[in-house]
């Protein structure tokens with residue numbers, strides 16, 4: 001087990017968005033976190049990477065325990081160095097080229113020399129299908145699908161132990177989403193550990209081994225992906241899936 | 247009549263232009279450089295919400311923006327000597343212009359920082375960068391890019407505002423013109439002449455600003 005979070009609570013302006021969520025991810029596992037809009041999926045992911053501070057909850061990551069409410073800056077940095085995060089709207093550094101986006105963490109955080117960082121960045125970009133000629137483009141000069149692939153390259157360049165994805169395809173047109181899904185499938189097949197929040201059942205089905213269904217800040221059902229999709233136990237999950245299928 | 251005008255203009259031209267090149271422009275460039283340093287520091291303090299310092303910077307911006315530049319020049323140059331602080335005209339002008347322009351540019355840069363989407367900071371955090379690293383490498387460059395046209399305008403205003411330094415005996419272009427007027431009694435022609443030279447300076451700086459913006463334009467914000 002690489003990651004486990006326990007009993008995460010989070011309230012926004014008096015509304016409890018996460019009501020004691022627990023979750024664990026084994027090494028090499030791909031876990032999809034699905035559920036209706038507003039269920040708290042993004043919030044959970046953001047709490048796990050300390051972008052939000054949870055009201056309470058504990059986290060065990062790579063054998064170390066962390067308090068998710070009072071997390072020291074040093075602890076945050078320590079965890080983030082070993083994880084990757086892919087945002088719904090990419091969030092590529094706008095003042096840096098595709099290549100520099102991928103190099104940034106390697107040079108600034110990992111302290112690799114520029115030449116080595118550049119080699120790794122080119123290799124990682126080519127892995128996600130970004131050619132050397134596109135590498136010098138700025139984010140504004142790339143399509144959404146290309147931007148998201150660069151963002152994935154940025155997240156995986158430093159060999160993280162787990163990569164978090166927050167709705168990685170929902171800002172993309174279907175064809176562009178398909179590009180991103182195929183890359184995530186490739187990563188899953190290579191054994192990359194991933195926790196994926198998604199609306200796309202296509203993505204959930206094609207990459208995940210485990211599925212967690214969240215609604216109103218509570219985990220309603222969890223299980224093996226094949227079982228979950230073919231034979232969901234909870235009525236709410238069945239309703240959700242039948243709606244998503246349309 | 248027109249011959250006399252030509253003679254007057256040609257005779258005075260270099261006497262006005264030289265102080266422009268040796269005082270007006272250096273005063274502008276040096277003061278603006280210091281102003282930028284002050285402005286970035288103030289903007290960072292305000293953006294990061296640093297407790298007591300933030301209050302101090304707000305006080306500074308409030309005072310500077312709420313009092314005339316001319317009054318600030320007089321306080322420093324004519325006022326401070328009474329408590330034993332004697333400054334030469336040029337350094338006094340540099341100090342006042344830097345502090346004055348710093349307050350205005352601080353607001354511009356702070357607004358620039360606030361205009362950078364929060365996802366940029368978060369993306370930096372997620373790859374493990376520290377606050378200062380993100381600030382230096384991601385946020386500030388974007389904020390300055392956003393603020394660039396507005397900072398360009400500030401430089402142009404400052405070129406014109408340096409004429410106020412004549413009041414504290416800095417021999418810049420305007421002061422030089424006043425002296426020639428006192429000798430020749432030709433205020434109309436000479437003041438138009440110095441106005442035209444200011445216009446040329448401002449036009450040149452506008453061109454430089456446009457050129458800089460094009461250079462920076464490669465990444466769109």
Ligand SMILES: Nc1ncnc2c1ncn2[C@@H]1O[C@H](COP(=O)(O)OP(=O)(O)O)[C@@H](O)[C@H]1O
Pocket residue numbers: 012013017035036037038039040041042043044
């Ligand atoms: N920063 C915030 N401030 C206030 N409310 C928020 C904030 N972020 C999320 N919420 C609220 O929390 C709930 C869960 O949001 P979110 O985690 O984004 O859901 P999901 O990703 O499952 O669609 C929503 O009702 C949303 O309005």
Ligand SMILES: [Mg+2]
Pocket residue numbers: 041042043167
């Ligand atoms: Mg969401």
